[in-house]
Amino acid sequence: MKQIKFTVAIPTYNGEKRLPKVLDKLREQINTEHFDWEILVVDNNSKDNTAKVVQDYQKNWSQSYNLRYCFEAEQGLAFARQKAIEAAKGELIGFIDDDVFPAPDWVSMAYKFAQEYPKAGAYGGQIHGDFEVEPPENFGRIKSFLAIKERGSKAHLYNPENLSLPPGAGLVVRKKAWLENVPQRLVRTTRGGNDFEISLHLHRGGWEIWYNPDMHLDHKIPSWRLERDYLLSLSRTVGLCICELRLINIKSWQKPIVMTKIVMGSLRRAILHIYKYRQNLQTDLVAACELEFFLSSMLSPFELIKKQFMKSIAVNKTS
The missing domain is CATH 1.20.1280 (Monooxygenase)
Known part of the structure; x- marks a missing residue:
């Protein structure tokens, strides 16, 4: 029986139009032959054809790693992430939103980092903006509000005391660390602060929170998010x-x-x-x-x- 080392978890709500590109990007992952991993789509009470999209992919899925689906009826990103933790078979869980697209080596770099930094309870990488329209002048000053993180080419610790933490899009956590330190029901249940709350609980439990510059994601920013x-x-x-x-x-x-x-x-x-x-x-x-x-x-x-x-x-x- 395979021992799954890494789970890519995709919480989604009404993601039928966004999911295909994310799944296609995950099918293109390279350098993952030396460990077993899986993809888990967490349907957070979608009203569209999200389930059918996943089922259609599963019918034609020929990869060595599994594509799985689960449903979470309670609305809210926190509940979808908790469901992912409970359902994931991997020792590591990498969260990818349905509007972020991983580089071909994202999974392999995420797994490698965990081996090199065993005290890292959570870590995130570089998230680059893929803008539909040109952002306003000096947008870099507020880009972190849209989960865009580009903190240089060297790995370093985040500073939880100052709320310097990785965003949830692309956050990788150790399942053991989460189960031992993160409450089943978090205070912040939506996107506002939920990701930081996770890291803060892990930090309180003695785990380190890191930045890994070798994990790259592109975050799709439609024009309406710049209004x-x-x-x-x-x-x-x-x-x-x-x-x-x-x-x-x-x-x-x-x-x-x-x-x-x-x-x-x-x-x-x-x-x-x-x-x-x-x-x-x-x-x-x-x-x-x-x-x-x-x-x-x-x-x-x-x-x-x-x-x-x-x-x-x-x-x-x-x-």
């Missing part, structure tokens, strides 16, 4: 989850201090930003997104308090 309303909304989402993420590995007595620092630090950054770009905030989209992030980060402690208050009301109503 002003979308980018401002995305910047707001990223900012509002800052406090919740920072408190994950903080002791109870430290929380008021950290929350105060977030408010005051973000307020200072917002004021300086307004002073610097005061003439251009209406015309400079990148500057406007940065301001939205600073303001939302400042409000994130209050957003968390509101969230906890609403949760306590809901619990009281059901008890």
Whole structure:
């Protein structure tokens, strides 16, 4: 019986049009002959023909590695990723979104890195933007909001204390590390902060979080994801989850201090930003997104308090 070493997990929702290209890219993987691996599509309650797309591929699948399918009814990326962990046969799980396309050696480089860095509980590589239209000027300052990461040619540790972490698109985790440290139900269930929360739990468990420059992915960015309303909304989402993420590995007595620092630090950054770009905030989209992030980060402690208050009301109503 084969011992699967690596699982490529693809969480998808209504991905019938996006999945084929991802699966085709995975069929082109090279240098994987020395270990056994598999592909696992996690259908997160899709309403389209996602299941049929996978079934059609399975009928004509001649590769030595398996293509598997599973279904997760509970909506949310966190639930799809948890389902992948439970269903994966591999010791390593590499998450690929249905709009990112791996280089031909992505799987082999991901597997190799795990052998060279046994203390790495999670790691991500380089994610390059494949833009349908030209991004706005100075877009590099906010490209990380769209999970675009290009951190140079040398492997290095991320800094979880400063929320310097790899995005979920292309994140590789050790199944053992996840099962021992990541809660079955995470606080962040959607794309906003879910990937960082995973790495923070692994870090708290003593695992290292790494950047591997030899893993390359292309992230398809359609034109609508560069429109002003979308980018401002995305910047707001990223900012509002800052406090919740920072408190994950903080002791109870430290929380008021950290929350105060977030408010005051973000307020200072917002004021300086307004002073610097005061003439251009209406015309400079990148500057406007940065301001939205600073303001939302400042409000994130209050957003968390509101969230906890609403949760306590809901619990009281059901008890």
